[in-house]
Amino acid sequence: MNCKSVLVKCIGIAVATLSFIVYFNVASRAQGNQINVEERAEPAMETPIVNTNPLPTYGYDRLDYGMTIGIERTPNGRIWACWVGGGDNEDAFFVLNTSDDNGQTWSEPRVVIDPHDPSLSDARRTIVGNLWTDPQGNLWLFFDQSMTYFDGRAGLWYTVCENPDSDEPRWSAPKRLWHGCALNKPVVLSDGTWMLPVSLWDRGKIKDEVYKRAFPELDTFRMANVFVSNDRGQTWQRRGGVRFPKPKFDEHQVIERRDGTLWMTARTGDGIWQSVSSDKGRTWSAPQRYMPHISSRHFIRRLQSGRLLMVRHGALDERTAFRSKLTAYLSEDDGKSWKGGLMIDERRGVSYPDGFQASDGTIYIAYDRNRELDGEILMARFTEADILEGRFQSPESGSRILISRPRGLDKLPPPSGSVASDISNK
Known part of the structure; x- marks a missing residue:
């Protein structure tokens, strides 16, 4: 060589x-870097604190935002409401209040979940969850916890109150169920199974550059998942899920149809989409577009009559230009067609309906209005007859009933770019 x-x-x-x-x-x-990022997200795994003595720190005069989470009734007639304070961002936290007179008057904030800690390198927030009364009369509060707006994993937690009608309700120590979040209530299937819709957001929801590549092992599960429990919520297991096109936080909910199939509807950037399962949620059909709708939360629930209730924005064939025209409809054929049309609130800036039906058949819906500008959490009360008639005609029916308004907004200038009649919502 x-x-x-x-x-x-x-x-x-x-x-x-x-x-x-x-x-x-x-x-x-x-x-x-991956290890460092995941270590940085570790505080989101710490058990949150349920604050049952939130005043005066979280009084209405200190609050400056309002985004509805949910509303629920407990066995003796108390109504609980939950909403987001702080903002639709990493400043978010949960506030709960109650009414003992059918929603005519509401208490000061009674419970707060605020995971923020100034000693942490990143904000730690709570922004998604729901309220649900189980068949045994216990009140469940599901809520998430994440670093920044979304760290790529977040975490779904729950706390249970076994005496929700008491003068001194007691909440259990929170437990972590899985990753992600749950915006809508569980359903109890005909075989007794509890099914909870759980969303693990796509990577497009990660705003902080630090977390853009965090938790790649979870990418397989970034979809509209369903979790089930066969022991009244003691344990939960993932059963299946659907990946919808143009996902917008999923915000999915499940209905068991009369033929035993499960019907899932979800929020997307292209209206409300649907999928069906014939094996109790283990596998799901290819998603299909169900109806036009603005990118926002809708609400579907089975009523005592067997009909389905839907609350959405606008007419059935309409994609409204704004979050406006909250309207209630009924279906007698498991969502194939809808009738009625009760205008709950036509104003711009109303959104995010959630509700329940009382034992006397009255329907209650909570929603928000102008989150940053007015921060109002409102309630409507009506019957199936009102929906079919298209007007509030039953005794005590009505809308725009105030649940809460953050008086701290009175001390602040309007948000940049806002107008009195409309505010841009997520």
């Missing part, structure tokens, strides 16, 4: 060695 060949071989070895060192360093740095 001549000197030239030896030199070429040595240069080749050197280049290969240098390439390996560069690759190793980059890979090691990437792995190190």
Whole structure:
């Protein structure tokens, strides 16, 4: 071998060695960054605190935002409402109040879940959840916890109150159920199974660059999942899920149809989409577009009559230009067609309906209005007859009943770009 060949071989070895060192360093740095990011997200795994003595820190005069989460009735007639304070961002936290007179008057804030800690490197927030009274009369509060707006994992937690009608309700220590969040109530299937819709958001919802690549092992489950419990909520297992096109937080809900199939509807960027399961949620049909709708939450629930209730924005064939025209409809054929049309609130800036039906058949719906500008959490009360008639005609029926208004807004200038009649919502 001549000197030239030896030199070429040595240069080749050197280049290969240098390439390996560069690759190793980059890979090691990437792995190190991944570990650091996940360590940074670790505070989201710490057990949240249920604050049952929130005054005066969280009095209405200190609050400056309102986004509805849910409303529920407990066995002796108390109504609980939950909403988001702080903002639709990393400042978010939960506030709950109650009414003991059918929604005519409401208490000061009674419960707060605010996971913020100024000693942490990132904000830690709670922004998604729901209220649900189980068949045994216990009140469940599902809520999420994440670093920043979304750290790529978040976490679904729950706390249970076994005496929700008491003067001193007691809440259990929160337990973590899984990743993600749950905006809508569980359903109890005909075989007694509890089914909870759980969403693990797509990566497009990660706003902080630090977390853009965090938790890649969860990418398989970024969809509208369903979890089930066969022991009254003691344990939960993932059963299946649907990945909808153009996902917008999923916000899905499940109905068991009369033929035993499960019908899932979800919010997308292209209206309300649907999927059906014939094996109790283990597998689901390819998603299909169900009806036009603005990108916002809708509400569907089985009523005591067997009909389905739907609350959405606008007419059935309409995609409203704004979050406006909250309207209630009824279906007698499990969602194939709808009738009636009760205008709950036509104003711009109303959104996010959630509700329940009382034992006397009265329907209660909570929603919000102008989250940043007015921050109102409102309630409507009506019957199936009102929906079919298209007007509030039953005794005590009506809308725009005030649940809460953050008086701290009175001390602040209007948000940039807002107008009195409308505010841009998520």
